[in-house]
Amino acid sequence: MYDLPPDLPRLRTLETYLAMLLGDVRDRIGKIEQQQAASAPRQALPDKPEYVLSYLRERGQPVADSVHLGDCKQVSHHTRPLTREQALQAITGGGIRACEICRPDSTLGVLDS
Template identity: 40%
Template sequence: MYEKVSRLDRLRSVREWLVWQLRRTDDTIAELERQEIAAARTARTLPSVTPGWKLATRRAGGKPTPDAVHTSDCGMAGKNTKPLAREQALRAITEDGVTVCPYCRPDTDLGVL
């Protein structure tokens, strides 16, 4: 049956398929461009993120005790953490004697040196 179709008809079929593929590719490119524009617009309108802090705790005698203060993006804090406001982080470091992480140095962001 394949031999009964002329070469010209086969080429037209291939051309139609290529046009369809090109249309799909153009649609995908247009969608990705829209997503990039939306992401850039969102990045421009979002306020800058101020560094947050978190308190890492450890279990001592079955009761969690403060271990160290970390910046919110520090990966060294471990799993047992709780978020802290600026004032809480300052109090933990200056009044409660909680140590600071030697890697992320939250005391630098807090202005405590």
């Protein structure tokens, strides 16, 4: 145990000093943590796929709805990435429509039929 002063005024002074010291220590910890976070290697976000297949839910089951460009804002939350070949197959032979907003069929060179 520490040899602390026996009187209240000196104990209060010591308490104030230690509180200030603790504040300084916490500030220094915060600065060091910020420096370490800034210099830490960052994981690159995965690239968005070029095309995605959007699904709707029918009776609780996923049903393919439409093909979109990877950055289309109209895409649903339920998607699957597609390669260019898969997107082309889905639109031309899979009976799946192309999004009317982002027009992946134009990008794929599919003519209107």
